[in-house]
Amino acid sequence: MTMLHESVDLGSGRRLPGGILAQALPLPDGWENGIGFLGTGCQEPQIELPCVVTDRTEIRPGEGVFFEPIFVQQSSACSTLSKLGHTDIAADRLESTTEWALGRLLATGFTTTNPALADADLISASAEAVDAMSCLEQAIADVGFGADAVIHVPFRAAAYLRQQYLIDDLGRSPTGIPVIISPGYPVTEDDEVSLWATGPVFAAVTDAYPLVDGVTGLPPMKWRQNTDAAYQQRMALAVFDPCLNLTVTFPVPVCTGGS
Numbered sequence: 005m006t007m008l009h010e011s012v013d014l015g016s017g018r019r020l021p022g023g024i025l026a027q028a029l030p031l032p033d034g035w036e037n038g039i040g041f042l043g044t045g046c047q048e049p050q051i052e053l054p055c056v057v058t059d060r061t062e063i064r065p066g067e068g069v070f071f072e073p074i075f076v077q078q079s080s081a082c083s084t085l086s087k088l089g090h091t092d093i094a095a096d097r098l099e100s101t102t103e104w105a106l107g108r109l110l111a112t113g114f115t116t117t118n119p120a121l122a123d124a125d126l127i128s129a130s131a132e133a134v135d136a137m138s139c140l141e142q143a144i145a146d147v148g149f150g151a152d153a154v155i156h157v158p159f160r161a162a163a164y165l166r167q168q169y170l171i172d173d174l175g176r177s178p179t180g181i182p183v184i185i186s187p188g189y190p191v192t193e194d195d196e197v198s199l200w201a202t203g204p205v206f207a208a209v210t211d212a213y214p215l216v217d218g219v220t221g222l223p224p225m226k227w228r229q230n231t232d233a234a235y236q237q238r239m240a241l242a243v244f245d246p247c248l249n250l251t252v253t254f255p256v257p258v259c260t261g262g263s
Contacts, residue, residue, distance in 0.1 A: 046247030107188015203245025
């Protein structure tokens with residue numbers, strides 16, 4: 005298990021402006037083995053008058069939590085007669101969808117036991133976007149005692165927040181909190197969206213690499229089905245400091261299809 009104690013450069017991966025890989029802090033070396041968090045933030049400070057002697061009680065770290073990484077895979081296949089560059093197609097698909105996979109990992113945990121946005125405490129079901137952002141930012145202050153925070157926004161909510169100037173051109177909220185907008189954050193209701201707030205977010209991905217046949221060292225080929233296939237894979241991990249995990253909702257019109 006690797007603890008968060010240093011900073012290194014992020015691995016490769018397409019950076020979606022305002023997304024997780026663009027906004028997150030880097031993970032330390034060894035993150036592929038998982039990341040452990042100790043509860044060191046979001047602790048109310050002790051405030052004393054000058055020159056007053058008190059019996060202080062040391063604040064111990066909270067219970068640790070563990071985040072494990074995932075594998076993200078894409079593929080491409082066609083007839084062996086096509087002579088298409090399936091390795092490159094699979095790699096392009098992987099680059100394009102890694103951001104979505106990281107968003108889903110943060111939001112739901114996928115099949116891991118990682119802490120997730122789905123576990124957030126509901127602060128307010130607001131009537132509109134401004135109220136939702138106002139309630140969320142105040143809850144961050146009340147629960148976090150000034151600790152660093154990040155606000156998470158699904159694509160569906162971004163237009164409403166931009167319209168109300170609740171996200172500026174630097175990707176920050178009215179109080180200056182960084183905002184991550186990811187296609188992987190889900191919208192579960194047709195007429196309602198959620199915003200989330202957590203502690204700082206850290207993320208990393210490995211370089212993409214092809215999956216090959218263990219004997220031939222070549223991409224798998226199914227001669228009987230006349231199929232040429234290629235697979236590309238990478239490890240990925242996105243984590244957040246779980247001392248904050250809050251959510252608010254606000255209503256939106258239902259999207260309607262064309263005629």
